[in-house]
Amino acid sequence: METAYNLIGAGLIVIGGGIGLGQIGGKAMEAIARQPEAAGKIQTAMIIIGALLEGLAFGALLLGKN
Amino acid sequence: MIFTAFATAQAQEHNGDYAFDDEIESDGGKVNTKEEIDSYIDHHLKDSHDFHLFSYSDDAGVRKHVGFSLPVIVWSSEGLKFFMSSKFHHDDDGKVLVNDGDATFTKLHSKIYELDKGAAAIKFDADHHPTNAHRVFDMSITKSVFGLLFIGLLMLLVFGALAKQYRTKKIPTGFGRVLEPLVLYVRDEIARPNIGETKYRKYMGYLLTVFFLIWISNLLGLTPFGFNITGQIAVTVCLALFTFIIVQFSGNKDYWMHIFWMPGVPVLMKIALIPIELIGLLTKPFSLLVRLFANITAGHVVVMGLIALMITLKAQFGIVGSTGLSIFLTLFLSVIELLVAFLQAFIFTMLSALFIGMAVAEHDHHEHAGADEDDVDEVRERFI
Amino acid sequence: MLDLINDFSPGLFFMQALILIILIVLMRKFAWKPILNALSEREEGIAEALAAAENAKIEMANLEASNQAAAQEARAQRDEMLKDAREIKEKMIADAAGQAQEKADKIIAQAQEAIEAEKKAALADIKSQVANLSVDIAEKVTRKELSQKDAQHALIEQLLAEANI
Numbered sequence: 001m002e003t004a005y006n007l008i009g010a011g012l013i014v015i016g017g018g019i020g021l022g023q024i025g026g027k028a029m030e031a032i033a034r035q036p037e038a039a040g041k042i043q044t045a046m047i048i049i050g051a052l053l054e055g056l057a058f059g060a061l062l063l064g065k066n
Numbered sequence: 067m068i069f070t071a072f073a074t075a076q077a078q079e080h081n082g083d084y085a086f087d088d089e090i091e092s093d094g095g096k097v098n099t100k101e102e103i104d105s106y107i108d109h110h111l112k113d114s115h116d117f118h119l120f121s122y123s124d125d126a127g128v129r130k131h132v133g134f135s136l137p138v139i140v141w142s143s144e145g146l147k148f149f150m151s152s153k154f155h156h157d158d159d160g161k162v163l164v165n166d167g168d169a170t171f172t173k174l175h176s177k178i179y180e181l182d183k184g185a186a187a188i189k190f191d192a193d194h195h196p197t198n199a200h201r202v203f204d205m206s207i208t209k210s211v212f213g214l215l216f217i218g219l220l221m222l223l224v225f226g227a228l229a230k231q232y233r234t235k236k237i238p239t240g241f242g243r244v245l246e247p248l249v250l251y252v253r254d255e256i257a258r259p260n261i262g263e264t265k266y267r268k269y270m271g272y273l274l275t276v277f278f279l280i281w282i283s284n285l286l287g288l289t290p291f292g293f294n295i296t297g298q299i300a301v302t303v304c305l306a307l308f309t310f311i312i313v314q315f316s317g318n319k320d321y322w323m324h325i326f327w328m329p330g331v332p333v334l335m336k337i338a339l340i341p342i343e344l345i346g347l348l349t350k351p352f353s354l355l356v357r358l359f360a361n362i363t364a365g366h367v368v369v370m371g372l373i374a375l376m377i378t379l380k381a382q383f384g385i386v387g388s389t390g391l392s393i394f395l396t397l398f399l400s401v402i403e404l405l406v407a408f409l410q411a412f413i414f415t416m417l418s419a420l421f422i423g424m425a426v427a428e429h430d431h432h433e434h435a436g437a438d439e440d441d442v443d444e445v446r447e448r449f450i
Numbered sequence: 451m452l453d454l455i456n457d458f459s460p461g462l463f464f465m466q467a468l469i470l471i472i473l474i475v476l477m478r479k480f481a482w483k484p485i486l487n488a489l490s491e492r493e494e495g496i497a498e499a500l501a502a503a504e505n506a507k508i509e510m511a512n513l514e515a516s517n518q519a520a521a522q523e524a525r526a527q528r529d530e531m532l533k534d535a536r537e538i539k540e541k542m543i544a545d546a547a548g549q550a551q552e553k554a555d556k557i558i559a560q561a562q563e564a565i566e567a568e569k570k571a572a573l574a575d576i577k578s579q580v581a582n583l584s585v586d587i588a589e590k591v592t593r594k595e596l597s598q599k600d601a602q603h604a605l606i607e608q609l610l611a612e613a614n615i
Binding site for chain 2: 460465467472477478480482485486492
């Protein structure tokens with residue numbers, strides 16, 4: 001039973017993280033399309049924010065893992 | 067992508083209807099069922115005390131192991147003990163006991179236990195935890211330590227050679243031409259913009275060392291030697307702790323003020339912000355260590371799971387089909403893992419530099435009219 | 451999470467910390483410091499070379515500008531000299547013309563004076579001759595008056611014709 005809860009929780013985390021990463025990536029692409037000359041800076045910022053989100057999601061997954 | 071990979075790994079791990087038939091127990095026997103694959107992967111993710119390349123059965127049906135054993139150094143109740151891991155005879159289930167003086171050791175799931183005095187064999191409780199043995203402080207040259215030593219030596223040789231080249235010529239030749247842009251990349255893309263032009267030099271030693279250590283460790287994990295250095299929680303904890311300590315020791319007055327007495331907010335808010343800031347202080351290294359660990363672990367689990375497809379899908383696709391599919395998917399994922407290997411080293415170094423930069427930054431409070439850079443920093447700060 | 455804490459090996463942590471510290475110290479001493487020093491030295495060298503090139507360029511431009519200025523000045527000087535020369539020439543011509551005119555005028559005036567004087571002298575001469583003639587005529591007339599009236603007239607006529615000037 002606990003495993004099922006864990007799986008549901010993991011799924012929720014993945015959904016949340018996926019939405020967040022999608023937002024980051026999408027907005028970054030828009031920004032790059034708008035200002036291609038700033039692509040490098042935007043990419044770096046995107047990776048940093050993505051990594052922060054990833055850390056959050058991984059943390060949650062590990063905390064949830066029994 | 068990393069994220070989904072890890073989620074898949076989690077889901078795999080939680081598909082808990084495997085029947086357990088331990089291949090480690092049968093001295094590295096065949097790996098055929100899902101359960102065996104699962105335990106094989108599980109075993110790989112852990113540190114091991116010998117350098118094991120592969121095993122095979124010879125004509126007489128005797129298992130042969132190719133590899134070499136590594137020294138075991140433990141701090142036991144009898145003091146420092148030193149012996150070779152070959153004494154365990156590849157046992158990983160607490161069956162083989164090693165006597166060294168008055169202390170008796172056994173290896174259980176890649177961890178060395180010391181049996182309590184008078185115990186003749188290890189006993190387990192219902193959860194398969196040993197009841198009459200305790201873990202010892204294990205300073206063995208394990209596979210990960212061996213890998214770290216190897217990487218350290220490699221870095222010293224390679225970068226030492228690069229340093230020597232500069233003594234005679236301005237522009238390096240040969241392999242140095244590959245290394246120089248990497249050093250420049252860390253300096254110009256990671257350290258300089260995040261720490262600041264005036265202060266970055268002091269932290270370059272740490273950042274460069276950590277960057278290359280993590281990167282080479284990650285890459286080594288993709289080789290068939292089966293290293294999993296950055297997938298060891300102890301290693302990432304250590305790395306994150308180093309960053310944490312460096313950040314705290316380089317923090318200036320402004321940094322501590324932002325934690326304990328946030329300027330520009332009401333007093334009540336200041337008090338409320340202290341615990342939040344303190345938690346933020348701790349979550350930074352935590353997220354650092356978890357990110358690196360989880361990414362590498364997830365990558366290894368998924369790559370090994372995909373390799374195992376050639377066994378698990380043999381019934382459905384036939385030998386050629388399952389092998390082809392497995393090779394195709396593994397190849398695809400390995401390319402992604404190559405990227406992840408770099409990306410994780412980059413992210414770790416980048417965030418370390420960012421945290422250090424935040425600690426040493428000179429804030430000019432409330433006077434920056436058009437200072438966009440400061441605003442960006444503050445936004446980042448709130449984010450992290 | 452519990453699995454993770456259970457998996458955490460203090461020994462490995464210790465070894466990793468030890469290796470990391472040693473590695474950082476060694477790498478700093480034997481690799482990063484010389485490499486970074488060499489890199490920044492090289493960059494400084496490049497920056498200096500670039501600055502020097504830039505300076506040379508500026509100097510070159512300055513030199514060219516000064517050359518151009520000198521040429522301009524020379525041209526201006528030449529133009530001025532030419533202008534002066536032309537002026538002098540014109541002035542000289544004008545002067546000469548003036549002098550010639552003056553001289554001519556003077557000569558003409560002198561000539562006129564001389565003519566006048568000659569004229570006066572001639573007139574005086576004529577006057578004196580006329581007077582002599584008149585005296586002669588009067589003498590002859592008075593000598594012949596007694597003889598003939600007609601002859602007197604003819605004589606006067608003759609004398610007058612003789613006295614034609």
